[in-house]
Amino acid sequence: MDNGGFYGVMVYGIPEFLGETFLITHDEKKLLLKRQKKGLFGPRAKEVYGISLSDVLSLDICETEALEKKKKSILVRGTAGGLAFGWAGVIAGVMSGVGSKHVAKKKHYAILELRLDGKSESVIFELDGLAATFAKMYKKLLDMELSTL
Secondary structure, three states: OOOOOEEEEEEOHHHOOOOOOOEEEOOEEOOOOEEEEEOEEEEEEEEEEEEEEHEEEEEEEEEEEEEEEEEEOOOHHHHHHHHHHHHHHHHHHHHHOEEEEEEEEEEEEEEEEEOOOEEEEOOOEEEOHHHHHHHHHHHHHHHHHHHHO
């Protein structure tokens, strides 16, 4: 039986899987990492890796905020200015579209701490905003199940 789960892109951990998308879920005995393959009708599992729930040390969800440089659009600003104020608006819009601005962007991560071959290993997945919401709910469910082991 599957217990929901969430999608993430591996950004740290197993070198051959970096950049791959996984569905992280579990059944009664194992944490399941389902490597995804793009299909005609959406993603589908390509390979499934099972890790005993007793080897799952923790699952944490965190977020970071970074400033990213974003170019302003001369065309969009000029068009909007022209529609609002005519030729003077076009000139003002184009002038305001020169350069770039800094935008704060949040990134969400799932950090999975596992016991592999007797030692602690971390695997980190980058999540999109919606996946982060599911991951937080899923963490609560998994924590309850791990506490009963």
